[in-house]
Amino acid sequence: MSAPLLSARGVTKRFGGRIACRDVSFDLWPGEVLGIVGESGSGKTTLLNCLAGRLLPDGGSVAYETQSAGTVDVHHLSEARRRLLARTEWGFVNQDARDGLRMGVSAGANIGERLMAVGARHYGDIRREAVDWMARVEIDADRLDDRPTTYSGGMRQRLQIARNLVSKPRLVFMDEPTGGLDVSVQARILDLLRGLVEGLHLSAVLVTHDLGVARLLTHRLMVMQGGAVVEQGLTDQVLDDPQDAYTQMLVASILPV
């Protein structure tokens, strides 16, 4: 098998005396979806930001296997290379769609931004691509010229996903993509994400506190507590036969319906 797509070794991040994540190591293989679960404040988002190059870790390294230039150390790249990587080979889906969208411009412009950033200069082509992606994330094409401010929360989240996937990234970081949405909208987005991940052969790192989301989307799971990984393994294995006391508690606290 080829090299892992993303490989973290001993990633540690401190904020002053407080350790946000401690000595995290894992490999993410092409086509794999890795879930990071844990309670609020356990360092999930900090870890995700370190992986995506948005935060500089205090220790450890993150290696990424690029499409053409071999393996690179994410935090030793020049800022220009890292930003280029982030808007071509990577995607980042924020919990709050407002952080990931340009709220002042139309949905079409939001989807087209990455294309224009890498040099697309044909309005008609960009627009066609935007219409195509609107359909793929199940938004009516006649909302193309509306601003995201007129969209519902679920639509904004789907628009954010489209905006990220338009550049055909290989790796998508997702921070609670369904947090703050009602359950029926959550279900649609999960459905959509599952279809896209499989259809596009994406790899993803998904942060969530919702074990249901993790069960549905992820292949492998890392459980974090107090900044450290307490258990990792195949999702079904971790959820059905949790070994660590904390994981057992987490699994036991899922509300039966």
Add this chain to the structure above:
Amino acid sequence: MPDTNIQATAYNYAYLDEQTKRMIRRAILKAVAVPGYQVPFGGREMPLPYGWGTGGIQVTAAIIGRDDTLKVIDQGADDTTNAVSIRRFFAKVAEVATTTHTEEATVIQTRHRVPETPLTDGQILVFQVPIPEPLRMLEPRETETRTLHALSEYGVMQVSLYESIARHGRIAKTYNYPVMVNGRYIMSPSPIPKFDNPKLDRSAALQLYGAGREKRIYAVPPHTPVKSLDFDDHPFEIETWTECCALCGSKESFLDEMIVDDTGKRLFVCSDTDYCESRR
């Protein structure tokens, strides 16, 4: 060079002190060396309010000498308050000859227009700039816009043009139309009509841009390519008029529309007064 003859007056030659002029000249040299890059400089208080041309005046003061001939235009006209005041200011403090004829001028300070008469080698065009940052309306953070310039990340500028077409069916921006200088930096050409953008491209004259409030100087050296941004299927276009100038009959110049009586009668005249007068 300080002049003993004017020691009795309260100000130095060309109003600014010599150290300030040296500082501004250094900024200008850097700006010329990196076309389109905004160079910060220590802008001084000038005897007129921000927005009236403090940046342009400081640039002019730094480069002007006794053998220069100065022309000042405001919206193309030589006879508006701003133009007359600035011309008189330099006639007094820098003892320069002034003119209204584009061909005779060595330094032309301008607000909102580029003269219709093609500029030649050795002429310097000084622009007054209100907002030097072309990305300002899209990205409010200065640290971020500097990064975008440094990394040549200009997708967001294209997004604004896309948005304009999506909303209006065409690129509706008519002035301060963003340009790419020498294939590297996106630059605000100051609020000139987009009609004038093609005149910036490979112009024989040196173009200097001064922003007083924002304390930035940038430049386009002679014969530098300046490209107006556009889309392949929505190419850059300049304004056109169905009328011609009512005074000189020009069909090629930038026309101002005037309402001349109470019944709404309209008249189109050249905005460049010197060009118009020379044709009558």
